[in-house]
Amino acid sequence: MISAESVVEAMQSILATLIPRFEWALAAAFGSELTPGAPLVAIASNPKFGDYQSNVALPLAKSLAQPPRVVAEQILEHLQVDDLCLPPSIAGPGFINLTLQPTFLASQIQQIQASPRLGIDPVADPQRIVIDFSSPNIAKEMHVGHLRSTIIGDCIARILEFQGHDVLRLNHVGDWGTQFGMLITYLSEAYPTALTTSEALELGDLVAFYKQAKQRFDTDEAFQMRSRQAVVQLQQGDPKATQAWQLLCGQSRREFAKIYDDLEIKLTERGESFYNLLLADVVSDLDKAGLLATDQGAKCVFLEGFINKQGNPQPLIVQKSDGGYNYATTDLAALRHRITQEAAQRIIYVTDAGQANHFAQVFQVAERAGWIPEAVQVVHVPFGLVQGEDGKKLKTRSGETIRLRDLLQEAVAHAQADVKTRVAKENRTESSDFIANISQVIGLGAVKYADLSQNRTSNYVFSYDKMLALQGNTAPYLIYAYVRVQGISRKGNINFADLGEALTLSLEEPSELVLAKHLLQLQEVLNEIATDLLPNRLCQYLFELSQKFNQFYGQCPVLQAADPTRTSRLVLADVTARTLKLGLSLLGINVLERM
RNA sequence: GCGCUCGUAGCUCAGCGGAUAGAGCAGUUGCCUUCUAAGCAAUUGGUCGCAGGUUCGAUCCCUGCCGAGCGCGCCA
Numbered sequence: 001m002i003s004a005e006s007v008v009e010a011m012q013s014i015l016a017t018l019i020p021r022f023e024w025a026l027a028a029a030f031g032s033e034l035t036p037g038a039p040l041v042a043i044a045s046n047p048k049f050g051d052y053q054s055n056v057a058l059p060l061a062k063s064l065a066q067p068p069r070v071v072a073e074q075i076l077e078h079l080q081v082d083d084l085c086l087p088p089s090i091a092g093p094g095f096i097n098l099t100l101q102p103t104f105l106a107s108q109i110q111q112i113q114a115s116p117r118l119g120i121d122p123v124a125d126p127q128r129i130v131i132d133f134s135s136p137n138i139a140k141e142m143h144v145g146h147l148r149s150t151i152i153g154d155c156i157a158r159i160l161e162f163q164g165h166d167v168l169r170l171n172h173v174g175d176w177g178t179q180f181g182m183l184i185t186y187l188s189e190a191y192p193t194a195l196t197t198s199e200a201l202e203l204g205d206l207v208a209f210y211k212q213a214k215q216r217f218d219t220d221e222a223f224q225m226r227s228r229q230a231v232v233q234l235q236q237g238d239p240k241a242t243q244a245w246q247l248l249c250g251q252s253r254r255e256f257a258k259i260y261d262d263l264e265i266k267l268t269e270r271g272e273s274f275y276n277l278l279l280a281d282v283v284s285d286l287d288k289a290g291l292l293a294t295d296q297g298a299k300c301v302f303l304e305g306f307i308n309k310q311g312n313p314q315p316l317i318v319q320k321s322d323g324g325y326n327y328a329t330t331d332l333a334a335l336r337h338r339i340t341q342e343a344a345q346r347i348i349y350v351t352d353a354g355q356a357n358h359f360a361q362v363f364q365v366a367e368r369a370g371w372i373p374e375a376v377q378v379v380h381v382p383f384g385l386v387q388g389e390d391g392k393k394l395k396t397r398s399g400e401t402i403r404l405r406d407l408l409q410e411a412v413a414h415a416q417a418d419v420k421t422r423v424a425k426e427n428r429t430e431s432s433d434f435i436a437n438i439s440q441v442i443g444l445g446a447v448k449y450a451d452l453s454q455n456r457t458s459n460y461v462f463s464y465d466k467m468l469a470l471q472g473n474t475a476p477y478l479i480y481a482y483v484r485v486q487g488i489s490r491k492g493n494i495n496f497a498d499l500g501e502a503l504t505l506s507l508e509e510p511s512e513l514v515l516a517k518h519l520l521q522l523q524e525v526l527n528e529i530a531t532d533l534l535p536n537r538l539c540q541y542l543f544e545l546s547q548k549f550n551q552f553y554g555q556c557p558v559l560q561a562a563d564p565t566r567t568s569r570l571v572l573a574d575v576t577a578r579t580l581k582l583g584l585s586l587l588g589i590n591v592l593e594r595m
Numbered sequence: 596g597c598g599c600u601c602g603u604a605g606c607u608c609a610g611c612g613g614a615u616a617g618a619g620c621a622g623u624u625g626c627c628u629u630c631u632a633a634g635c636a637a638u639u640g641g642u643c644g645c646a647g648g649u650u651c652g653a654u655c656c657c658u659g660c661c662g663a664g665c666g667c668g669c670c671a
Contacts, residue, residue: 038612038613039611039612042611042613043611045613045614046614046615049614053613053614055612055613055614058613058651058652059612059650059651059652061651062651068651091614092613092614093613093614093651093652094651095613095614135671137671174671177670177671178670178671179670179671272671295668295669296668296669297669298668298669299669300668300669305598306597306598306667307596307597307598307667308597308667308668309596309597309667310596311596311597314597314667314668315668315669316668317668317669318669319669320669321669322669324669326669326670326671327670327671328669330671352665353599353600353664353665353666354599354665354666355666355671356598356599356600356665356666357598357599357666357667358666358671360598360599382599382600384600384601384664384665385664385665387664391663391664392664393664393665418633422633426631453608453609454607454608454609455608455609455610457600457601458600458601458602458608459600459601459663459664459665461607461608463607466606466607466620469619469620470633471619471620471633471634472618472619472620473607473608473609473618473619473620474619474633476633477619477633477634479633480631480633480634481634483631483633484630484631484634485630487630487631488630489630490630491630492630528611532611536608536609537609537611540609540610540618543618543619544618547618550634550635551635551636553630553634553635554626554634554635554636555635557629557630558630559630560629560630573630594631595631595633
């Protein structure tokens with residue numbers, strides 16, 4: 001039988017505590033072999049029904065041939081939850097509603113407050129997880145298209161790292177392939193010093209050359225031939241080509257680093273070139289597996305379930321007719337490397353939804369070749385387009401791609417304008433460092449939050465005005481809630497770390513109870529996100545937390561209250577602030593002490 | 596033509612097979628001698644694209660249709 005001790009000993013989510021209670025009650029009431037047909041417990045769909053609810057009685061009614069309310073009554077007869085809940089009730093057709101006891105809430109909040117990790121222990125079974133994200137192309141500037149992958153990938157990595165997993169963040173940069181043949185061929189004609197002298201080119205120049213090279217490639221057949229030849233040379237390790245390539249990569253890398261530094265994102269660069277020596281084996285091993293075919297001079301695997309425009313099975317090309325390899329080959333090589341060399345148990349690809357087919361095809365081929373062991377999960381995490389307000393792919397007014405650098409700078413500039421207006425309106429004097437710091441944190445936080453707070457699968461309309469609006473479901477609103485708590489500690493000279501250990505909390509006001517209950521749900525939310533990889537759920541949680549805190553703040557004076565209420569409220573405020581800080585940090589967003 | 600994703604309030608979006616579908620913004624109305632009003636409270640606003648089906652129960656799952664976006668042989 002499950003005892004109450006298990007709850008108190010190891011802090012675990014309320015759901016994780018309640019589920020075995022229901023399992024036990026069901027087994028006791030009806031025997032252990034029945035299948036519930038619904039989740040045993042869930043967070044209540046509406047606060048007026050309580051805090052948690054169980055709907056199992058409804059699906060069970062049929063198989064047990066009893067009215068659902070009768071089934072619910074039998075479950076309640078065996079359900080032991082009096083250590084954490086008020087007496088459960090049956091409502092409507094047979095819902096079981098549970099409400100947490102204030103004293104239980106208080107003890108849980110107290111445990112969270114005493115814990116540096118807010119009561120969330122690392123997972124018992126840490127996994128080796130590879131996350132492939134950001135992945136800009138060398139010789140091109142990072143642009144809006146890289147924003148979502150970079151931000152979403154970083155957020156997923158932070159959450160899994162916090163849970164205690166061993167995460168390898170890989171930047172699969174485009175540092176190989178046709179584009180380099182193109183660029184090297186073009187530069188050797190137009191600007192040969194760039195291929196032999198480091199820092200001969202700014203990244204901006206490189207981008208301009210890239211465009212010219214691309215145009216030649218698309219219109220000049222002879223140039224195209226020479227470019228393809230150059231790729232093959234590079235892939236065969238020709239020293240001159242290799243040197244030129246390294247210079248180009250170095251140039252781009254320095255530019256990327258500035259953006260990653262600003263965004264505080266850490267990545268291990270392991271570009272396509274890394275897998276060069278493994279490509280030939282991919283093709284020969286596919287051959288050995290009996291999957292390889294040759295079609296129009298290209299080596300390929302014909303896919304199951306993919307039909308081309310002519311109605312024929314579609315191939316995945318792994319070696320082009322000119323002998324070169326392409327991104328499918330590289331992705332297959334990378335996949336194998338991550339499984340065999342990195343011992344990855346879970347491999348996550350954060351790229352735009354447009355690549356869904358590509359990954360489905362690569363995964364299929366790897367699967368059929370027997371390269372993906374049963375225990376390894378390989379998953380594409382797609383996200384929608386960044387659109388302009390016209391609903392089309394985002395461009396500048398003149399039709400150019402927006403540089404990520406410009407986008408971030410503009411966000412910070414907007415934030416700074418807002419801060420200055422506010423400081424002036426309140427007749428405050430603040431140092432320029434103070435203003436610069438606030439602008440940076442808010443501007444970058446707003447960009448990240450606007451992106452992460454959308455369900456990633458849908459397209460996302462990019463609007464400076466909406467993203468930088470400092471009201472509503474935005475980063476500044478959340479940061480402001482945090483700042484309000486710090487305001488309390490400054491005003492009252494409170495050191496939250498010194499509130500003492502043997503506190504007795506008393507939670508009575510509705511807004512205190514609502515806030516406390518929400519604080520206890522972080523672990524459940526994180527567990528969900530670790531499975532579904534949907535960061536917007538964390539945003540939703542933090543936004544609701546901020547709303548609930550602001551309601552509490554408006555209704556419950558903290559510093560003026562008498563003890564034990566005063567201390568209880570201080571603890572609630574402290575736990576709220578630390579939850580916000582932790583949650584925001586998992587989104588890659590900083591907090592401010594004052595704003 | 597085929598595939599993937601999406602369609603929820605005026606706008607931008609949440610919504611995990613459950614009870615009367617929720618936020619934010621915009622609109623209307625209150626609240627600053629009180630821990631920062633970047634806040635709070637109240638209020639208006641819905642044929643969940645359409646039609647079937649599965650289910651005790653469907654915004655959610657299945658089928659068909661309509662509409663939008665993206666992709667579909669040697670770019671990544």
